[in-house]
Structure formats: structure tokens, C-alpha cells
Amino acid sequence: MRRLIAVAALAGSAMATAQAPVRDFVMAANADHRFDGDHGFEADRHLFSVAVPPGNYAVTVTLGDPARASDNTIKAESRRLMLEAVRTRAGEFVTRRFIVNVRTPALAPPPANAPGGDAVRLKPREIGSFTWDDRLTLEILGPAPALRRVSVAPVEVPTLFLLGDSTVTDQPAEPAASWGQMLPAFLTPTIAVANHAESGETLKSFLTELRLDKVLASARPGDVAMIQFGHNDQKAQWPQTYADAATTYRAYLRTYIAELRRRGVTPILVTSPERRQWGADGHIRPSLGDYPAAVRAVAAEAAVPVIDLNADSISFYEALGKDRAPLAFNDQGRDATHHGNYGAWVLARDVAERMRAIGSLARFVRSDLPPFDPSHPPAPETFRLAASGMRSSERPAGN
Template identity: 65%
Template structure:
């Protein structure tokens, strides 16, 4: 059972200057349209395009940092198809789109590409030239010089791909491992599920990373990278707390009633100075029970987020409350089905849990009447965190394992 609409048709957007070029590829044995490069199933990545090692599921194209409109044609002449598409590090773009035999559909979505480079500061100015990536990020699809699509499904049927650089608003995600693009099954986070809920008129740039705090996000130059990229009209969704609360991490600990609030105020000021609209998100709760109720572990930090949001007039999405309602709606016996490692992990989520939390974020935007909600896909079904869909009915084609390591930190 598919729980959301699978894709959206292309909408108009301003492209980069006239020198921008659309790159077209014809996959498999289908017809090759004018200007398209034919790609054989065994064409390994070379000369700026081709399949990554491990089969014909991961297709990459050389791409400079920026936002790209990707338009795919799906459908086979003799077979029905069922196609799921993820981008970069498992960002969900198309969810189980079914096309009948002899028919085809064209779907567009936006993919954000980035690298770790920063604008070199003057010789006499403090700063750095690159984001301080963790070892697990060094070879990831998130930070390389390519746009990578993962073509999956019960019977995938992508026959053509067009990739075009575009200029449009960007949603920057800043957070920890509950937000980041988790590199491998069975772990997943809400940030990598969020793109499937938006129309192809806005990009999602997920800069969250495992183990991060507000302080480490600055010292590793991740905030500098986002601020360098952000432009007027963009959005920043900010969610921290899981690691900031760890007093046993003395270099990055931030008390909820003092330093943590000051960091939030500073970040809000930095974004507003650039014409970027900040939105605060309270951290999803951990799965610790007292009877049939979730025991709060992040209450002080959720309260701090709401207090700063009220003080500065910043929208707040209370994911802490919605995640608690979600877990309690499932109950102690079924709630582990939303978590990584078969439920042994009480913090990090699997595909089902990550999807549900992303749907909570989308609901939070709509309920708060944040202007960003205008970019959500029309016709999203109603969603009640306290009455979640049955995990037994949830289907999402698993990714190829890019990285077998467990999530780092929280």
C-alpha cells in the first residue's frame, strides 16, 4: 500500500543563465530521442555519467553544486512497472509509482548537489576552506561531484532522464542523526524522507549529520557552509537537542536554559540577516516507556525551542509532541517497528518511522500556516500522529547498502 502520492508533474522554474544545458539520457533498450545519450545497462561511470559499482541501480551524472530539476520518463511497452527513486544518499523522491504496460508517465523532482568546499577567506581573515567531514562522509554521495539517482522498485521502468540546473528556493535542514541522510538500511531519518512531500518547485538541502550539536555544527564549518549558500527567499529548519544535552560531552554541551537558547537566537539572527526564514523544530523523543506512556527525555530542550520561537516570532514545529503521540499511538508492542536495528535502537528510526516523522513535519508546516506550506504537494492525505498508519501496510523499497556502519551519535 502506498501511503503518499508518488510524484508530481514538472512546474515552471527559472533556470540558471542561458548557458545552462539540459543533459538527457536514454536508459536500456528504449528509443533514443534527439540529443539524448544512450546508456547501456553495463555502462560503468566514466566521462561524466554511468552506473556506480554494484549493478544498474545507481546512476550518476557529473554535476556542479546547485539545484537540479530531474525529469524521468517511466514505463515499458510490454510490462507494468513499479518504480521508486531516491537521490544522493537515499533521499526519497518517487515512491512506488505504478505505470501500466504500454503506458508512460513523466515525473519531475528537485535534487540538491553540494561539495565540502567553502569560499576561501582573505589571507588575514579567520575561517577555513572546507567543511570538516567525518570519515563516513568522505566517500558518500552527499559530498561528491555527482548527482546520483537510485532506481529501485518491484519492476522499475525508467527509460529516460533529463537533468537541468534550476534556480529556486531551498529548504536547508540543520540537525543531528535523527534528521541526516542515513547512508544505509535499515536506518533512516525524517530529513531524507521530506523531499517526497514537496512539489518540484523547491529544493531540500539536508546538511544534518550524525553526532552534531549546535556548537559542533559551527566549529566543523557546517553552519558556515549553509550560510554561504543561503539566499533571500530560502528556508532553514533547525533541529538540535539530542546531543546538546549530553553533559558528558563537555566540548559541545549546551544547557537548555542558557547557552542552547543563545545559540538558537544567534542562528536565527544570522539567517534573518540573509533574508532566510528560520523554522525551529523540537527534537523527536526517544522510545522510553513508563507504562504505556513515553517518558520525556528532551522536555527542557523542547521548552527552550518553543520559548525562543515565541520570543522572536519564529515558527515552531513541535516534533517532540508529535513523535510522542506517534509512539503512543502504536503502543509499546508495535512502536519498535518504527525504529532502526529491529527496534533495538530507541533513538534512530527505520524507513517507516522516518516517513511518519517527515509527514509530521509536513503537517506541522501546514497547521502553522507557514508560507513554506504552499510548496507541499497538493492533495496530501490527512495525517494524525496519534493514529498512525499500520506499519504492516507500509512498503518502501530498501536501498542498496551504501555503508554498513551504524548511525553515529544521536
């Protein structure tokens, strides 16, 4: 169900030129909710949404207020973090640019008598969500937000596809969060993040639900794909999607790598973040069996870069200690698998840091970010991120 609260209402109109189809919107303070069917936009106090075809879009925003200081956080689609705590003084205005990927479930129908389908097989919770609709949606948040102008234009940039499960996906509602939806805030506006991960997914189900087909149909030479599965693949009690770490799990990873490379896409393997389970010795007790080692082995064998989020997540939890580590997790720590905003933010910051060490990806990481070490995370007690208006007490699938 859609439920967003807003910040500034729309006053201007859309415009486009044949050569540069930029759509420009000027926001007016204290205006009522508005929908314009001709130009396909709507806005209310904390929401801006405009109808666009699938693709990557450069979004340029002007932030500030002539009479007061402002503090702005912007999320796109299903809570993808784009800008974090951008502050202005009274009378100061700043412009920021970021890239938003928009998609629908549609696939080109297969030829007559050929297997396949014409749409991704969405789960019930995904139907009608901001992730899969035909709009570009922004949530404008913060203690004193002040959005003045929004410009939206299609753009040709590389795409970073994320393939994975509930620990990667754009979790649609507070308080759950995943590292994939925090990652855009740490990257430059020269790459789009297309998060195709979904809760409960495995390497097998990602295939059978045509999610890999969607990625491959959208991918172009020069794109990048990060692949992180394991939490659900290890579940022998899910016989249709279980994949043995020594055999089928590795075979499926090789298949994904081959399909991506065939299309000129650079594959990156990511080991799954560990669950928060402590051993008697005061250290995290591994719960993912041989799956992280299998990822590392396939990466070495196929000469694919690997981001070892499993090892880094253990360093992160142990740095916090048993008493404070729950502060990184969903549902006030009662969920030992899925993260809250703080934990997701730290893991995304770690992924961005690991991208710097991969030659082809370093240019996509913001140059103003200081070095990051997961064994020295920021204090959870002082972490603040403006919360979205969408909330749910339901645990992510696959828990």
C-alpha cells in the same frame, strides 16, 4: 564505500544549449554498466550518476515499459526519497519531476589572516559519500522498475536547508533512516531540500565544523532553514559541545536565527523527536529534559514558527503502543533513538503536514496529500518502501 545496484543502463548522450543547459539521457534495457568520461555519467542496473557543479537541479524522469507493468521508487544522493511507488501499466509511460540539491565540502577561502577554513570538516563516514561529491546520483528501485529517460537541468528555486543531528540527516545505509531524507517526497518540485544535518552534531559542533558556514554561504533570500538540535546538546558527558537548556542552548538558537535572517532566510525551529522510553504508566517517558520547552520559548520570543515534532512523535509512539512502537525504529527496534524507514516516513509526513499550517511554506507541500494526524499513523505491518542497496549494521553516531 559506494555500493548501489541498478536498473537500466544508459544508451543516449548528453546535450546542452547555451541558454538551457539540459542534459538528456535515454536508457536502454539490458545494457551493461557504462561510464562516459567525456560527458561524466555512469549507469548500471539500479544506478544513474552524472557529474554536475554544486547547485539545485530539476530532474525529469520518464517511467514505464512497453511490455510489462512497472513499480518505481527513486532516491537521490544518500537515500533521499524523491518518488515513491510510481506504478504504470504495460505500455503506459509517465513523467515525473523533482529537485535534487548537489554540494561539495568546498568553501570560499577566508581572506589572508582571517579565521575560518576552505572546506567543511567532514567526519570519516562522510568522505567520498554521495552527499558530498561532485555528482548527482539517483538510485532506481522497486519490485519492477523501468526508467526510460532522465533529463537534468540547473534550476533556480528556493532551498529548504535542514540543520540538525542523526534524527534528521540523510542516513547513508539501510536500515537506519531519518525524517529529513524522507521529506522531499512530500514536497512539490518548486523547492529543493538541502539536508546538512549529520549524526552526532550539536549547535556548537555544527559551527566549529563550518557546517553553518556552508549553509550561510549557499543561502539566498527567500530560502528556508529548519533547525533541530537537542539529542546531543543535552549530553553533559560531551563537555566541549554541551549546551545548557536554560542558557547557552537558547543563546545558540538565537544566533542561528539572527545569522539566517540577516541573509533573508526564514528560520523554522523543530523540537527533537522523543526517544522510545516507556514509563510505568504506559506512556512515553520524556528523555530530552528542558530542551523541547527551550525551543518553544525561543520560537515565541523571536516570532519564529515552530514544528513540535517532540509532541507529535510521542503521539505517534503511543498510538502504536509499547509492543508495536519498535517497528518504527532502527535495528529491528533495538535502537530506541533512531528510526527505520517506516518511522522516518511517518515523521517526515508529519513535518510536511505542519508546514501546511505555516503560511509561507504551505505552497511547497503537495496538494494531493490527504490530512495527516500522527496519532493515527498508517499500520507499520503494511508499510512498504523499496530498500536501497547500501546496508550497514553500524549505529548512527551519537546513539
